[in-house]
Amino acid sequence: xxxxxxxxxxxxxxxxxxxxxxxxxxxxxxxxxxxxxxxxxxxxxxxxxxxxxxxxxxxxxxxxxxxxxxxxxxxxxxxxxxxxxxxxxxxxxxxxxxxxxxxxxxxxxxxxxxxxxxxxxxxxxxxxxxxxxxxxxxxxxxxxxxxxxxxxxxxxxxxxxxxxxxxxxxxxxxxxxxxxxxxxxxxxxxxxxxxxxxxxxxxxxxxxxxxxxxxxxxxxxxxxxxxxxxxxxxxxxxxxxxxxxxxxxxxxxxxxxxxxxxxxxxxxxxxxxxxxxxxxxxxxxxxxxxxxxxxxxxxxxxxxxxxxxxxxxxxxxxxxxxxxxxxxxxxxxxxxxxxxxxxxxxxxxxxxxxxxxxxxxxxxxxxxxxxxxxxxxxxxxxxxxxxxxxxxxxxxxxxxxxxxxxxxxxxxxxxxxxxxxxxxxxxxxxxxxxxxxxxxxxxxxxxxxxxxxxxxxxxxxxxxxxxxxxxxxxxxxxxxxxxxxxxxxxxxxxxxxxxxxxxxxxxxxxxxxxxxxxxxxxxxxxxxxxxxxxxxxxxxxxxxxxxxxxxxxxxxxxxxxxxxxxxxxxxxxxxxxxxxxxxxxxxxxxxxxxxxxxxxxxxxxxxxxxxxxxxxxxxxxxxxxxxxxxxxxxxxxxxxxxxxxxxxxxxxxxxxxxxxxxxxxxxxxxxxxxxxxxxxxxxxxxxxxxxxxxxxxxxxxxxxxxxxxxxxxxxxxxxxxxxxxxxxxxxxxxxxxxxxxxxxxxxxxxxxxxxxxxxxxxxxxxxxxxxxxxxxxxxxxxxxxxxxxxxxxxxxxxxxxxxxxxxxxxxxxxxxxxxxxxxxxxxx
Numbered sequence: 163x164x165x166x167x168x169x170x171x172x173x174x175x176x177x178x179x180x181x182x183x184x185x186x187x188x189x190x191x192x193x194x195x196x197x198x199x200x201x202x203x204x205x206x207x208x209x210x211x212x213x214x215x216x217x218x219x220x221x222x223x224x225x226x227x228x229x230x231x232x233x234x235x236x237x238x239x240x241x242x243x244x245x246x247x248x249x250x251x252x253x254x255x256x257x258x259x260x261x262x263x264x265x266x267x268x269x270x271x272x273x274x275x276x277x278x279x280x281x282x283x284x285x286x287x288x289x290x291x292x293x294x295x296x297x298x299x300x301x302x303x304x305x306x307x308x309x310x311x312x313x314x315x316x317x318x319x320x321x322x323x324x325x326x327x328x329x330x331x332x333x334x335x336x337x338x339x340x341x342x343x344x345x346x347x348x349x350x351x352x353x354x355x356x357x358x359x360x361x362x363x364x365x366x367x368x369x370x371x372x373x374x375x376x377x378x379x380x381x382x383x384x385x386x387x388x389x390x391x392x393x394x395x396x397x398x399x400x401x402x403x404x405x406x407x408x409x410x411x412x413x414x415x416x417x418x419x420x421x422x423x424x425x426x427x428x429x430x431x432x433x434x435x436x437x438x439x440x441x442x443x444x445x446x447x448x449x450x451x452x453x454x455x456x457x458x459x460x461x462x463x464x465x466x467x468x469x470x471x472x473x474x475x476x477x478x479x480x481x482x483x484x485x486x487x488x489x490x491x492x493x494x495x496x497x498x499x500x501x502x503x504x505x506x507x508x509x510x511x512x513x514x515x516x517x518x519x520x521x522x523x524x525x526x527x528x529x530x531x532x533x534x535x536x537x538x539x540x541x542x543x544x545x546x547x548x549x550x551x552x553x554x555x556x557x558x559x560x561x562x563x564x565x566x567x568x569x570x571x572x573x574x575x576x577x578x579x580x581x582x583x584x585x586x587x588x589x590x591x592x593x594x595x596x597x598x599x600x601x602x603x604x605x606x607x608x609x610x611x612x613x614x615x616x617x618x619x620x621x622x623x624x625x626x627x628x629x630x631x632x633x634x635x636x637x638x639x640x641x642x643x644x645x646x647x648x649x650x651x652x653x654x655x656x657x658x659x660x661x662x663x664x665x666x667x668x669x670x671x672x673x674x675x676x677x678x679x680x681x682x683x684x685x686x687x688x689x690x691x692x693x694x695x696x697x698x699x700x701x702x703x704x705x706x707x708x709x710x711x712x713x714x715x716x717x718x719x720x721x722x723x724x725x726x727x728x729x730x731x732x733x734x735x736x737x738x739x740x741x742x743x744x745x746x747x748x749x750x751x752x753x754x755x756x757x758x759x760x761x762x763x764x765x766x767x768x769x770x771x772x773x774x775x776x777x778x779x780x781x782x783x784x785x786x787x788x789x790x791x792x793x794x795x796x797x798x799x800x801x802x803x804x805x806x807x808x809x810x811x812x813x814x815x816x817x818x819x820x821x822x823x824x825x826x827x828x829x830x831x832x833x834x835x836x837x838x839x840x841x842x843x844x845x846x847x848x849x850x851x852x853x854x855x856x857x858x859x860x861x862x863x864x865x866x867x868x869x870x871x872x873x874x875x876x877x878x879x880x881x882x883x884x885x886x887x888x889x890x891x892x893x894x895x896x897x898x899x900x901x902x903x904x905x906x907x908x909x910x911x912x913x914x915x916x917x918x919x920x921x922x923x924x925x926x927x928x929x930x931x932x933x934x935x936x937x938x939x940x941x942x943x944x945x946x947x948x949x950x951x952x953x954x955x956x957x958x959x960x961x962x963x964x965x966x967x968x969x970x971x972x973x974x975x976x977x978x979x980x981x982x983x984x985x986x987x988x989x990x
Contacts, residue, residue: 191461290471312724362643407578433664590620
């Protein structure tokens with residue numbers, strides 16, 4: 163046996179340190195700030211977690227978690243271990259929150275002893291700038307075990323609820339559905355709001371407006387009181403009587419009140435308020451807002467400036483701002499607007515929102531106020547630039563002087579013909595000093611209270627002055643139900659109730675959408691029937707666990723772990739006892755509860771007579787026999803075309819034909835399936851779809867005519883001799899030839915994930931393809947019979963010749979026509 167040379171042990175490079183962060187983008191930015199003695203590597207998020215296919219928590223052993231390496235992270239850990247052997251110390255520079263602390267702990271645990279302060283050093287910074295990073299490296303510390311335990315407690319609690327409550331949904335409704343400690347409570351809020359709207363009965367009421375005018379300046383006064391009291395006019399008759407009583411009475415001013423009102427700016431953004439404002443002003447989802455904010459935090463290339471982290475850490479409940487940032491903002495305001503726009507003393511927003519655990523954090527703000535939004539716009543995609551502008555404006559405005567308004571209230575205390583007294587009131591407002599509103603104002607949603615800026619100014623008026631009455635206008639109104647939640651108002655409500663934490667809102671809302679528990683209509687959340695059924699069932703089984711107050715209290719107890727007030731095991735023990743009791747009660751009453759929530763009591767199974775219950779599958783709702791699996795009778799509820807087949811028989815086997823709905827729409831099928839597989843497609847009106855469209859093409863294998871069909875990935879050509887000949891090929895765009903082989907055509911295709919691209923119809927003999935949309939416009943240089951429409955990440959369009967490679971402005975090329983039905987136009 164041949165002898166192998168022993169491997170030489172790796173020698174540590176003196177003075178070299180390994181810096182571990184979460185993301186490659188963050189690693190690139192930090193790497194440019196550090197010298198050669200530092201090597202920066204990314205863990206690419208969490209490296210350890212609870213297993214996917216089992217509970218992963220040993221309840222009997224004090225809720226001991228069973229962590230496993232996340233799939234795909236083995237190679238990353240191996241690389242980190244290799245690099246760690248060559249350095250003196252490992253610097254853990256993950257994000258300064260619970261999740262970042264847990265990542266740091268698990269990385270250190272895989273590389274050695276996480277509590278070895280000589281080997282592992284924890285650094286924290288809230289902005290990725292050169293000064294902040296270098297300052298943090300000078301002040302390393304240990305891993306915050308309390309934060310790690312707080313994250314672990316939340317993770318275990320969510321796993322216990324999710325894994326043990328979700329199965330209650332699987333048998334009666336559909337496998338794969340999920341319940342969540344916070345997710346289900348958020349869904350409950352949406353469903354309960356829908357129930358309020360359905361139960362709401364509009365009440366009629368009337369108001370009366372006096373249309374007044376002075377010196378060609380029209381204004382309005384509204385009936386405010388009758389006989390010195392609030393009033394209610396419930397119908398047109400009552401309102402007409404008041405109008406008749408007031409008509410003819412001169413409108414003499416009896417009182418004028420003028421006062422100065424000041425409006426202060428809003429504090430800088432927290433995670434929650436950033437999500438709310440981005441939703442209202444920019445139309446961004448919480449998920450998109452956080453993704454774009456992550457890019458701004460981790461750093462972007464700004465030309466000669468290099469990589470710069472543009473904002474502070476975006477997951478924060480704090481409104482505190484560091485003194486140097488405040489001074490910089492005040493200096494910019496002074497130079498741009500003048501001394502009048504700078505308050506006498508800096509605005510101190512600390513202590514207004516945060517708890518003790520958040521005191522070290524800052525609000526979401528620009529890292530350098532001198533980096534104006536206009537300076538970064540050329541380097542950022544449009545949505546990212548708009549979000550940075552919003553953060554920048556909000557922060558700078560938060561340090562500006564208050565806006566000052568002169569408000570005027572004018573009363574007309576009139577006596578009607580009947581002797582009753584009617585108080586009409588007009589209110590106006592004038593901006594005396596714009597203050598922070600010169601730069602920024604918060605966005606408003608429909609239905610929110612009017613602001614001082616919304617009040618029109620009144621003309622110059624004096625007491626005992628008689629004003630010209632142009633008309634008395636009665637207006638009918640109806641009380642409105644509470645509005646459905648928008649993304650912004652749902653985030654605001656979750657924060658108000660203390661449900662979840664702002665850093666989790668994006669994930670919660672995204673999960674509700676992904677599970678199809680809610681749908682967006684006109685930017686408002688509507689619960690689906692599936693979502694409402696899930697809520698009803700879970701709330702009946704676990705009335706306490708998915709209660710708003712209980713969930714809010716649970717959040718406070720989890721926070722107490724981070725603050726060192728309680729141990730994580732004690733919090734879990736206090737929760738798990740009542741939860742287990744509810745689980746046992748739910749299991750004992752599951753059949754009873756399912757019937758209460760799901761049973762369609764008016765309908766019985768046509769085959770066995772048992773009650774039918776509502777169930778779901780991937781295609782939608784259906785009625786299934788409650789005797790399943792003994793009886794498997796079902797009936798679709800998802801819009802199967804109501805067509806009368808008039809006893810039509812299957813042309814293949816003579817069996818009965820029925821209308822059904824599948825993954826790709828409605829169709830007619832034989833009841834003898836699977837022995838007989840006859841089907842034909844139906845459109846949404848129940849009319850038969852043409853099964854194939856004749857073409858002039860011939861099959862290259864058998865010579866039969868080719869017909870055009872539509873399948874899962876779009877239109878294609880198929881041999882008309884099917885099933886004897888199963889030859890198919892993509893349907894080419896008329897008039898276009900492949901620029902590579904000059905034999906095949908160009909066809910629109912789709913990847914398995916549904917992304918559109920264009921390729922040669924002779925594939926695999928020819929492998930030409932492009933993500934860019936072809937236009938049947940020839941190259942101005944004559945090199946190609948078509949051009950490709952390229953779209954940059956900033957949304958700019960450019961035409962490209964596939965042969966000569968020259969680019970053209972779309973406006974400079976005339977006669978262009980789309981060569982397809984669409985596509986995203988982005989590159990690979």
